[in-house]
Amino acid sequence: MSMIAAFYGGKSILITGATGFLGKVLMEKLFRTSPDLKVIYILVRPKAGQTLQQRVFQILNSKLFEKVKEVCPNVHEKIRAIYADLSQNDFAISKEDMQELLSCTNIIFHCAATVRFDDTLRHAVQLNVTATRQLLLMASQMPKLEAFIHISTAYSNCNLKHIDEVIYPCPVEPKKIIDSLEWLDDAIIEEIAPKLIRDWPNIYTYTKALGEMVVQQESRNLNIAIIRPSIVGATWQEPFPGWVDNINGPNGLIIAAGKGFLRALKAAPKAVADLIPVDTVVNLMLAVGWYTAVHRPKSTLVYHSTSGNLNPCNWHKMGVQVLATFEKIPLERAFRRPYANFTSNNFTSQYWNAVSHQAPAIIYDCYLRLTGRKPRMTKVMNQILRTASMLEYFLNRSWEWSTYNTEMLMSELSPEDQRVFNFDVRQLNWLEYIENYVLGVKKYLLKEDMAGIPEAKQHLKRLRNIHYLFNTALFLIVWRLLIARSQMARNVWFFIVSFCYKFLSYFRASSTLKV
Numbered sequence: 252m253s254m255i256a257a258f259y260g261g262k263s264i265l266i267t268g269a270t271g272f273l274g275k276v277l278m279e280k281l282f283r284t285s286p287d288l289k290v291i292y293i294l295v296r297p298k299a300g301q302t303l304q305q306r307v308f309q310i311l312n313s314k315l316f317e318k319v320k321e322v323c324p325n326v327h328e329k330i331r332a333i334y335a336d337l338s339q340n341d342f343a344i345s346k347e348d349m350q351e352l353l354s355c356t357n358i359i360f361h362c363a364a365t366v367r368f369d370d371t372l373r374h375a376v377q378l379n380v381t382a383t384r385q386l387l388l389m390a391s392q393m394p395k396l397e398a399f400i401h402i403s404t405a406y407s408n409c410n411l412k413h414i415d416e417v418i419y420p421c422p423v424e425p426k427k428i429i430d431s432l433e434w435l436d437d438a439i440i441e442e443i444a445p446k447l448i449r450d451w452p453n454i455y456t457y458t459k460a461l462g463e464m465v466v467q468q469e470s471r472n473l474n475i476a477i478i479r480p481s482i483v484g485a486t487w488q489e490p491f492p493g494w495v496d497n498i499n500g501p502n503g504l505i506i507a508a509g510k511g512f513l514r515a516l517k518a519a520p521k522a523v524a525d526l527i528p529v530d531t532v533v534n535l536m537l538a539v540g541w542y543t544a545v546h547r548p549k550s551t552l553v554y555h556s557t558s559g560n561l562n563p564c565n566w567h568k569m570g571v572q573v574l575a576t577f578e579k580i581p582l583e584r585a586f587r588r589p590y591a592n593f594t595s596n597n598f599t600s601q602y603w604n605a606v607s608h609q610a611p612a613i614i615y616d617c618y619l620r621l622t623g624r625k626p627r628m629t630k631v632m633n634q635i636l637r638t639a640s641m642l643e644y645f646l647n648r649s650w651e652w653s654t655y656n657t658e659m660l661m662s663e664l665s666p667e668d669q670r671v672f673n674f675d676v677r678q679l680n681w682l683e684y685i686e687n688y689v690l691g692v693k694k695y696l697l698k699e700d701m702a703g704i705p706e707a708k709q710h711l712k713r714l715r716n717i718h719y720l721f722n723t724a725l726f727l728i729v730w731r732l733l734i735a736r737s738q739m740a741r742n743v744w745f746f747i748v749s750f751c752y753k754f755l756s757y758f759r760a761s762s763t764l765k766v
């Protein structure tokens with residue numbers, strides 16, 4: 252019997268960010284392995300015209316939750332959605348709901364955050380710092396609370412090269428920033444933001460670092476742990492391989508590559524691609540929740556959920572495998588044939604951007620205009636290039652994350668728990684994982700039908716022929732223009748023609764002799 256699964260039995264668990272990528276997989280695993288848990292409270296806001304109930308209904312009826320319904324048929328009754336907006340005071344939770352949360356919660360998993368790299372400083376601080384402080388304050392008023400698990404990111408200290416499982420101080424106190432945001436206006440905040448974030452690459456990683464400091468400062472007597480995942484990718488094994496549902500991080504780039512929009516990337520081919528499957532992160536979270544509540548470590552422990560130091564894979568290997576999978580399982584209606592050129596050189600990268608991205612987009616838009624349609628490719632391409640440039644920082648560097656605490660925890664688990672809550676990334680086979688990942692992007696994110704693969708392959712063949720035809724035509728036009736204008740080109744041309752003529756004459760003469 253799994254000790255961890257048994258631990259969550261009968262518990263009331265509060266999850267923030269349950270409608271997000273990580274949160275959904277966390278809920279799924281909890282319901283599947285501990286169907287006798289008491290209740291999962293989730294803090295949800297209405298979104299995109301959907302009420303709380305509609306959002307929960309959609310999640311529970313998704314493919315991800317298919318197995319859960321077999322193990323825990325009354326899952327609808329065990330989930331309690333509470334209206335909350337984490338950017339508001341007291342999260343705008345009603346008095347009754349707040350009372351229930353304060354008196355019943357046993358474990359908190361704090362996943363909610365804004366993960367946009369280009370968010371405003373005000374909003375990112377509200378979500379990633381102030382909300383964390385507010386939740387800790389709530390936690391301190393929960394008499395039954397056993398553990399508070401805070402999800403940060405492995406990149407919260409990406410201004411360092413070697414990162415230990417400790418909380419590093421930030422140059423400016425989070426409290427000072429929170430206070431100043433109250434009276435500064437938006438224009439001034441955006442002006443001082445670059446000076447505040449210093450050597451952090453974006454507001455997201457900076458505010459996640461501030462969030463960790465808040466956890467350290469406001470921990471009081473709580474049992475707290477911090478988990479730092481690197482780049483969270485599709486599921487590895489559970490509930491099935493390749494599940495993914497948003498376009499963040501690698502997902503958007505995989506689509507852009509598969510559709511043939513993105514054919515070159517400014518990335519160091521040998522830099523470590525520190526991807527970590529989402530189910531691995533969730534298993535670690537559940538193990539940490541159990542360990543923190545049962546063993547009550549004296550200080551706040553930080554756990555790295557990374558792959559680089561135990562089972563490294565680099566961007567080149569990843570790119571090659573992504574392309575190999577697209578050969579077998581192409582995406583539908585690709586713009587061009589998938590291709591990935593990784594270069595860390597500025598000049599080469601700009602050259603590829605012009606030749607492989609901007610020029611084809613402009614040509615395609617001209618074609619759309621000529622055929623009476625609205626041009627759109629340049630806009631799409633610019634958006635993709637903007638995203639790629641935001642991720643560049645992470646594609647051109649490698650970090651070393653120590654994993655002592657994560658390895659210590661692994662050794663504390665029983666063999667059964669090591670199997671059920673496996674977070675040993677050494678067992679991951681990258682080639683298999685990436686293939687399932689790409690397949691998952693096609694199936695679950697793009698919702699493309701597998702029956703369309705032969706047609707997609709046919710389409711790629713047509714694109715290859717167009718590509719050859721276009722290149723030949725371009726070569727002939729350029730050559731013709733050169734010959735008309737340059738004596739040297741003419742000389743080269745005559746040399747080639749006479750060489751071919753001599754070669755053919757020699758060939759004809761020798762074949763006549765043989766006869």
Ligand SMILES: CCCCCCCCCCCCCCCC(=O)SCCNC(=O)CCNC(=O)[C@H](O)C(C)(C)COP(=O)(O)OP(=O)(O)OC[C@H]1O[C@@H](n2cnc3c(N)ncnc32)[C@H](O)[C@@H]1OP(=O)(O)O
Pocket residue numbers: 366367368369404405406481482483498499500501502503504505507508569570573574591634635637638641642645646
């Ligand atoms: C061969 C291949 C190898 C693959 C190789 C992979 C390497 C991959 C390295 C990742 C390295 C991360 C390392 C950090 C790991 C953390 O800890 S961060 C957690 C994850 N967070 C993120 O990834 C956030 C990054 N994304 C963002 O910040 C925002 O989406 C962006 C990039 C600023 C875009 O902002 P925006 O222009 O306002 O875009 P938005 O309104 O959201 O969407 C506009 C359009 O762009 C599209 N779009 C948005 N985001 C993306 C995206 N990521 N990609 C593509 N399209 C996108 C949308 O679909 C939308 O389309 P339409 O609806 O207009 O048709």
Ligand SMILES: NC(=O)C1=CN([C@@H]2O[C@H](COP(=O)(O)OP(=O)(O)OC[C@H]3O[C@@H](n4cnc5c(N)ncnc54)[C@H](OP(=O)(O)O)[C@@H]3O)[C@@H](O)[C@H]2O)C=CC1
Pocket residue numbers: 267268269270271272273274294295296298335336337338361362363364365366378402403404405459479480481482483484497499500
């Ligand atoms: N994905 C990744 O690669 C990585 C993620 N992380 C961390 O993991 C955690 C989860 O990330 P992930 O699941 O990918 O992110 P998502 O963007 O998928 O999910 C974010 C969650 O936060 C919720 N949220 C955001 N703003 C509010 C608000 N004002 N009120 C209530 N809820 C809100 C969202 O709700 P809604 O659905 O309503 O928008 C959503 O449930 C984050 O803390 C992130 O920093 C760390 C490393 C890498």
